[in-house]
Amino acid sequence: MPPKAAKGEYIETDTGNKISRRSNIHGTQHIILGGKTVIQTDAVIRGDLYRLPGAHPSSSSSTTGDSGEPTPAPAPAAPNTPSVAVSIGRYSYVSKQAVLRPPSRLHRGVHSFYPLKIGDHVFIGERAVVEAASVGNHVHIGCDAVVGSMAILKDFAYVLDGAVIPPGMVVPSWCVVGGAPARIVGEVGEGYGVEGAEGGLARERYRLVGR
Amino acid sequence: MSRPFPYTYISCPCVERPVSDPSRKKETSPRKGSSQPAPEINDNDDEEEEKDFDPRSPRANFSLYPPEQLLYCEDCHQIKCPRCITEEIVCWYCPSCLFETPSSMVRSEGNRCARNCFSCPICTAPLAVSTLENVSGSGSQQGPWVLSCGYCMWTTLDIGIKFDKPTNIRNQLSKMTESSRGRQMSRAYGDLKSPLSPLATAYSTVDGPEVPPDDGKPPADEDPAVLGPDARFAALKAFYRNQLSETSASPNDPLGTDFGAGFSSPGALNRIMSLYTSSTLSGLYGGNSKKSKPKPLMMREAQTASEGLKLAASDAEDTIIQRMASDDCGWEGLASSEQRVFQFPEARFVEDLLPLPTLLRTKRSKRCKSCKHILVKPEFKPQSTRFRIRLIALSYIPLTTIRPLAVSPSSGVTSSTTLLAAPTPDLNALQPLQPIQILLTLKNHMFDPVRVTLGTPSVTPGAVATKVTILCPQFDIGANSDVWDEALQASNPADQRSSRSGLTGGYEKVAEAGKVWDKGRNWTTVVLEVVPGLLERKTGTLNTKEKKDEEDAKDARHARDATSDGGWSDSDENETTPPPGHGLGLETQSSPAPAQPDEDVLEIPVFVRMEWDSENQMEQPVAKGKPEMVKRELAYWMVLGVGRIEY
Numbered sequence: 001m002p003p004k005a006a007k008g009e010y011i012e013t014d015t016g017n018k019i020s021r022r023s024n025i026h027g028t029q030h031i032i033l034g035g036k037t038v039i040q041t042d043a044v045i046r047g048d049l050y051r052l053p054g055a056h057p058s059s060s061s062s063t064t065g066d067s068g069e070p071t072p073a074p075a076p077a078a079p080n081t082p083s084v085a086v087s088i089g090r091y092s093y094v095s096k097q098a099v100l101r102p103p104s105r106l107h108r109g110v111h112s113f114y115p116l117k118i119g120d121h122v123f124i125g126e127r128a129v130v131e132a133a134s135v136g137n138h139v140h141i142g143c144d145a146v147v148g149s150m151a152i153l154k155d156f157a158y159v160l161d162g163a164v165i166p167p168g169m170v171v172p173s174w175c176v177v178g179g180a181p182a183r184i185v186g187e188v189g190e191g192y193g194v195e196g197a198e199g200g201l202a203r204e205r206y207r208l209v210g211r
Numbered sequence: 212m213s214r215p216f217p218y219t220y221i222s223c224p225c226v227e228r229p230v231s232d233p234s235r236k237k238e239t240s241p242r243k244g245s246s247q248p249a250p251e252i253n254d255n256d257d258e259e260e261e262k263d264f265d266p267r268s269p270r271a272n273f274s275l276y277p278p279e280q281l282l283y284c285e286d287c288h289q290i291k292c293p294r295c296i297t298e299e300i301v302c303w304y305c306p307s308c309l310f311e312t313p314s315s316m317v318r319s320e321g322n323r324c325a326r327n328c329f330s331c332p333i334c335t336a337p338l339a340v341s342t343l344e345n346v347s348g349s350g351s352q353q354g355p356w357v358l359s360c361g362y363c364m365w366t367t368l369d370i371g372i373k374f375d376k377p378t379n380i381r382n383q384l385s386k387m388t389e390s391s392r393g394r395q396m397s398r399a400y401g402d403l404k405s406p407l408s409p410l411a412t413a414y415s416t417v418d419g420p421e422v423p424p425d426d427g428k429p430p431a432d433e434d435p436a437v438l439g440p441d442a443r444f445a446a447l448k449a450f451y452r453n454q455l456s457e458t459s460a461s462p463n464d465p466l467g468t469d470f471g472a473g474f475s476s477p478g479a480l481n482r483i484m485s486l487y488t489s490s491t492l493s494g495l496y497g498g499n500s501k502k503s504k505p506k507p508l509m510m511r512e513a514q515t516a517s518e519g520l521k522l523a524a525s526d527a528e529d530t531i532i533q534r535m536a537s538d539d540c541g542w543e544g545l546a547s548s549e550q551r552v553f554q555f556p557e558a559r560f561v562e563d564l565l566p567l568p569t570l571l572r573t574k575r576s577k578r579c580k581s582c583k584h585i586l587v588k589p590e591f592k593p594q595s596t597r598f599r600i601r602l603i604a605l606s607y608i609p610l611t612t613i614r615p616l617a618v619s620p621s622s623g624v625t626s627s628t629t630l631l632a633a634p635t636p637d638l639n640a641l642q643p644l645q646p647i648q649i650l651l652t653l654k655n656h657m658f659d660p661v662r663v664t665l666g667t668p669s670v671t672p673g674a675v676a677t678k679v680t681i682l683c684p685q686f687d688i689g690a691n692s693d694v695w696d697e698a699l700q701a702s703n704p705a706d707q708r709s710s711r712s713g714l715t716g717g718y719e720k721v722a723e724a725g726k727v728w729d730k731g732r733n734w735t736t737v738v739l740e741v742v743p744g745l746l747e748r749k750t751g752t753l754n755t756k757e758k759k760d761e762e763d764a765k766d767a768r769h770a771r772d773a774t775s776d777g778g779w780s781d782s783d784e785n786e787t788t789p790p791p792g793h794g795l796g797l798e799t800q801s802s803p804a805p806a807q808p809d810e811d812v813l814e815i816p817v818f819v820r821m822e823w824d825s826e827n828q829m830e831q832p833v834a835k836g837k838p839e840m841v842k843r844e845l846a847y848w849m850v851l852g853v854g855r856i857e858y
Contacts, residue, residue: 189279
């Protein structure tokens with residue numbers, strides 16, 4: 001496609017997102033990008049897997065009606081607001097062929113999706129599959145890593161290449177996880193995340209894209 | 212976590228200065244240099260030049276750290292690596308539920324999460340509490356609950372355990388495991404107290420200060436397997452404690468309680484007192500104490516089940532072997548050694564494995580080992596990522612970034628093509644003997660301008676001789692002014708970018724010797740000219756020992772990169788696959804692999820010396836009213852990992 005190539009590989013939005021024309025983004029109305037986010041070629045973002053507005057209130061009403069006690073239902077969204085499937089913060093970077101998919105869970109017989117929240121300055125490596133419930137700021141997810149459903153990666157977590165984070169795992173801040181299933185294998189240094197150093201290269205990375 | 216090219220490692224100067232030996236007079240590293248006269252600096256310099264830093268030496272590899280792991284002590288004016296600091300625990304928290312555990316509870320209950328956090332005994336993944344009643348609506352959520360692993364699909368149903376309520380699973384489990392195994396509920400001290408806790412010992416002292424208990428209690432009033440492993444441990448410990456205190460009852464026996472001094476504080480006190488009395492008093496008053504010393508009782512071993520004795524059944528091993536050999540056990544039914552490490556010793560089969568409460572982690576503050584000043588103090592709360600004190604080296608030493616300069620073809624290629632597709636050299640396949648230029652940017656984070664002198668051996672150490680020239684070895688970096696200035700500076704970023712990319716306008720910039728390549732407010736870029744050496748194939752010059760050393764060092768560095776202080780020892784991490792051709796012998800001329808692993812990695816040692824004037828701090832004993840400017844100096848070796856030479 002020579003004409004497209006002449007237009008440039010990336011679409012730059014008003015808020016500075018650089019999105020590859022060859023990325024596969026589904027359900028764009030359910031995706032929020034915080035700005036200055038890079039989405040590279042063949043990255044897949046499944047915004048179409050949002051929580052159905054009909055599914056959740058029925059299940060929640062049934063449970064509250066039956067049990068009668070305040071069961072801790074995780075984050076019941078208001079039914080009127082358009083549900084967000086994926087939200088990504090600023091200066092985050094989705095590499096080639098990475099897959100972002102909202103987590104799902106079988107909750108009282110109802111299979112429903114939950115939003116995938118990704119923070120700022122997050123790096124997601126090539127061919128990584130992310131199904132986390134939340135990914136904090138300054139998180140590094142290595143190439144070929146798999147982040148299981150409903151996992152939580154806190155700020156400054158570091159996922160080594162090829163790690164498989166089992167579903168529901170919580171990775172605390174500053175921890176390095178690796179292996180399959182992933183375990184905490186160490187901690188990053190205190191200087192991790194300083195601008196310009198390891199973990200703080202998001203702005204530089206953004207700047208170099210598309211140039 | 213080996214880094215991709217290009218990378219920078221910094222050698223902590225402590226490698227040349229043994230911490231344990233402060234009396235050493237001659238310091239080879241120019242460490243403090245707060246107000247050193249110039250000739251002395253030169254002296255140090257000469258010394259440094261005598262022995263260049265070799266990034267390939269096995270010893271040096273242990274001192275190389277990524278810059279973000281290094282701290283800086285403002286009192287010692289020195290870089291501090293993890294070897295130069297001490298750590299103190301700020302708080303304990305569970306990595307799974309992120310709740311804090313008070314340290315008193317850690318001491319009494321052990322360092323495992325007391326809530327619902329468990330890890331899978333099969334695969335170590337975290338277990339989730341889930342209900343068996345998965346029907347919607349009708350269930351009212353009263354169904355039995357199980358722990359299930361989302362990774363290997365193991366559940367506690369596999370070992371026949373269900374829970375009545377989804378909370379306080381740890382207690383439920385401990386009750387079940389004690390009772391379900393045909394053992395009655397362990398007595399007072401058995402309910403999963405940490406066996407090392409002082410509380411447990413306090414318990415056991417209460418019920419056992421009496422004379423040998425073999426006649427106090429009927430020996431086998433219960434069946435012999437009455438105690439669970441934890442209770443048995445506590446019983447045994449109590450028993451031996453009593454034995455120790457009884458057999459060393461005489462206070463004049465200074466060595467009697469040596470063995471037990473660690474865990475019986477009365478015994479320790481006895482021992483200390485007896486040291487004084489036996490040495491001084493007995494010396495003063497003659498031998499009365501010797502006469503009064505009774506014959507020490509013999510220590511005996513545990514004899515009853517209540518004392519913690521467990522007699523192995525005579526056919527125990529036979530039954531185990533038969534179970535192993537039976538068809539329904541098989542290879543899958545046996546617990547692996549990794550799984551058994553964390554279980555009770557008698558767990559041999561997969562059915563014996565219990566879910567493991569998650570090990571707690573710590574937040575730690577860090578102190579300088581030599582001056583005890585605090586370098587890192589995180590916020591107390593486990594979830595917080597902020598620090599009260601954080602003196603990292605990155606805010607003092609210049610931040611180093613390296614970038615290959617686009618290859619400028621010396622032959623006549625039109626500038627338009629170079630502009631469009633100026634090929635940057637592939638760092639993973641550097642062409643030997645083909646010069647490349649590398650932009651070395653140093654960014655100052657201090658509020659004082661810094662004068663930097665770089666030095667490098669003209670030929671890199673190691674088997675592959677790469678020629679390195681720093682075109683401008685001495686330069687200044689501006690001060691890091693405040694953020695507002697930076698914001699104003701960034702208002703014309705386009706100009707900055709273009710200058711940084713090395714293409715100013717239409718013409719191509721040419722690196723000149725003695726001139727900095729580019730300069731910004733607080734950063735300076737110089738050019739390194741590198742001629743990668745020719746990789747010799749399979750010269751038999753390196754003996755195997757050298758090779759092994761180097762490999763060990765590499766392993767150590769990789770292991771350190773992923774500082775393995777995690778609760779689990781990850782065996783996968785430590786396995787480094789030997790590179791192709793390794794171990795096949797050096798004589799195989801046909802194999803195209805390099806003579807030793809990572810020999811083709813181009814690492815350039817660079818000596819950095821920075822000088823700056825800073826305001827005198829309070830600790831200097833110069834009693835003058837106004838702040839005096841003091842010349843400071845810091846010097847260290849760093850290693851630039853440029854790339855891999857193609858062969």
